[in-house]
Amino acid sequence: xxxxKTLSRRTILNHSRYLVVEEHTVxxxxxxxxxxxxxxxxxxxxxxxxxxTEGKFLCFRQGKYGLDEPSLAPVGGYLEAGEEPLTAAQRxxxxxxxxxxxxWISLGQYQVDGNxxxxxxxxxxxxxxxxxxxxxANDLEEQELVYLEQAEVASALAKGEFKLLPWAAITxxxxxxxxxxxxxxx
Numbered sequence: 001x002x003x004x005k006t007l008s009r010r011t012i013l014n015h016s017r018y019l020v021v022e023e024h025t026v027x028x029x030x031x032x033x034x035x036x037x038x039x040x041x042x043x044x045x046x047x048x049x050x051x052x053t054e055g056k057f058l059c060f061r062q063g064k065y066g067l068d069e070p071s072l073a074p075v076g077g078y079l080e081a082g083e084e085p086l087t088a089a090q091r092x093x094x095x096x097x098x099x100x101x102x103x104w105i106s107l108g109q110y111q112v113d114g115n116x117x118x119x120x121x122x123x124x125x126x127x128x129x130x131x132x133x134x135x136x137a138n139d140l141e142e143q144e145l146v147y148l149e150q151a152e153v154a155s156a157l158a159k160g161e162f163k164l165l166p167w168a169a170i171t172x173x174x175x176x177x178x179x180x181x182x183x184x185x186x
Contacts, residue, residue: 042119062143071163
């Protein structure tokens, strides 16, 4: 299977480091050319499902501008310039919750939109997290840190309480990983 080829690109909006929109000219594998393919450039980001030494999941109950109601959310944030995804995940966990974790598992790197770009998500599971500092609250959203049992997280996921797709996806991946690990010990 052949990939599409980018023949040219033109910036049509350079709003900030958080949003650039380009128009690409692309060639399809069959030779057809599309002259105005929109492409959205957003920063790479991390999401972290963190589990404490007591087995509690660290989640936020928070609002977002694009949501009509509060949502459960994992830790997350943008990568800084030149920052590695794992370093960003560790920084975000400490900043947002005051927790550090000695065991980190990558749950994958995902393109947000396969046809339009829209950034790359890096997902991590942090295990054996322990309180190390006071959180640094610098987010725009109001949020409350909540401690949930694994069954509560699974129930919330099934009920749609993680209102953004990346948050639901990382939570499902973390639960799958943890359930697979538990099953291999039995």
